[in-house]
Amino acid sequence: MIQSIRARVTLLFLLALLISVVVFAGGIWIGRKDSAYYRELQRYVQSQAELAVRIIMQAETRGPVTIKRDPLIGEQLTPELASAMEVIPDYLLVLDSTGRALYVSEKARALPEEDLSTLLERSLDIEADATRATLLTLRSGQIFLSARDERDPATSIERIVAGSSTSTTEEIWRDLMRSMLMLAPVVLLLGGTAAYLIGGVAVRPIGSIISELEAITDGRSLHRRLGGADAKGDELSRLTSTLNAMIGRLENSFGGLRRFTADASHELKTPLTVLRASIERAMMAKRGSNEQMEYLEEALNEVTRMADLVNSLLSLARADEGRFDLVRDVVLLDFMLRDIAETATILGEPKGIAVEVTECEALTVEGDAPRLRQLLLNLVENAIKYTTVGGTVELALSSDQGAAVLTVKDSGMGIAAADLPFIFERFWRADRARSRKSGRGGTGLGLAISQYIAQAHGGTLTAQSRLGRGSTFTLTLPGAVCRDVGRSDTTRDSTAPTRVA
């Protein structure tokens, strides 16, 4: 999906950073109830409750603490005590045994009615424990409550409840979260940029390794090694030295192939030379019988075929190594085509095949004439071989956008669509049974070599075919030049060629 490692590293890093920020903030938010702020608040509530108890006990020593002023309202703290209780600014309730409030601090009275009644109700339920504070959730916020029981039979006071809102503390946490939320994009941006830069630094050597490797294309460039395999010992220099070792092994095996090619040239060709020399000598002797001559001719034919096969195999071995050498010179393609056409006519004569040159522009290319001739002879030989009695073979030479296009078209049996992709492979044969019928076929290397010849010229060799309708082989050679036909033949070597448009 995303191609570059650098982009992926940056994205993954950003994702990890985002998760960390969220987990960090969430952890703080959830853990805030256990924080020192909350414990401090609880202690504060407990001490307020304690303070209220002390004030009441102090008051009791001086006289009654409650009066019954209004029969409707019932008993209440004395005004003196009530004003003394005002020193406690937060929530403070003084209840009697029935749960009726004898005193409600100003802040508690300011609560909405619903919250006040909830507060009164819950105040009775909570445990009277000097070491604990209970959290009560109201509509308008949360309150820590601490209760004390004061069971003096002389008074109707039963329970004292002090409370303090958590809102101030919550506000601190909210502020913290808000600033975290605002900082998060900045952190992510900085982190992402850093990851992108670091990713670039880490990936850059890989880029240079790739371009260096791309420069090593064939057997000729295998002596090169990648730079940067120093003693640092990091992953990249290990990768580099591993690749270098691999290239070294490749170079060795290519070198082995080259040596084999050179050795095979000698080891196979020297005995062939001896064989050939012996046969030719024997044929030159004037006293041999006709029968002996026949055997010698057969042997000579075999030796030339074998030498041909050896040369073909060595050519292909060199081509694999990227060393398909050409001896380039100016090649007059139209002359070559006429020459080939004559040979094709002779080849087709026994089968009554008509050979026709349908188009022949005066074109030249820079190329290896013997190799191109070999290619074209191979094509016409195949065309004649696979065309039935009375068929036609058409040869044409034309130019197309600066390239010479040579076609060999036959009306032969054609090639099955399934076979077409394989015909340029080595030792491939259309139909083994058929090619055996007429003695033995060729080496099966002809088309493979022909294609290498075309490619070594920077051109292409392609085939179109339909079973039963015939085949067309097309050779395209770049860099074709049109000769001035008006002054042709006698002056053709001296006329300056003009490039085909």
Place this chain on the structure above:
Amino acid sequence: MRILVIEDDPIVGQFVKRGLEEQNWTVDLEADGESGERTAAQGDTYDLIILDMRLPGKDGLSVLRTLRSRGFQRPVLVLTAQDAVDAKVQTLRAGADDYVTKPFAFEELLARIEALSRRPRQLTSPRLELAGLVVDLDTREVTRAGARIELTPKEFKVLEYLMRHPGRVMSRTLITEYAWGYHFDPGTNIVDVVITHLRKKVDANHDQKLIGTVRGVGYVIKE
């Protein structure tokens, strides 16, 4: 002409020696690099040296370099099994005048020696003649009893080859090699077709038939 052949294989060496001697040339044979080099360096004896590249003792390339550095100026024809372009370029740079790739046809070796020895043109007759049949190699005209015969390029080439060796049976393989330089599939009777054409053009109107067939082998031109 005096020729020195430096070739370690006795069969190839003898084959080349005898073939060249048939051309009435004097031929000496050496079988290794060092002795070959010594023999070659003896004054102005040889007009041409045929040098094999892979030799025991001192290899052909070193022999060639030594000879050239000592001022040997006559043509050197190299026999090599390497047909890669860089190998050929290497031998030419070391001072070879030409090379023949193994395995070679004797005819090719001969043609290259003739080209290298730069024999004056008038000595090699540009006309081949046999019983009134004349093949002019310069104008590429063919006449029999004064009447002109029109031949296609391949027909000319085949006739020329037979005329160069009158009385000798030339096998189909040799004819194909000379005229096409390409090895057709076995069973291809391209030479027979051309000979049929030649017979029609050369022999048809004459009582004396010059082109003879040797069954299973090839053809011969003779009186």
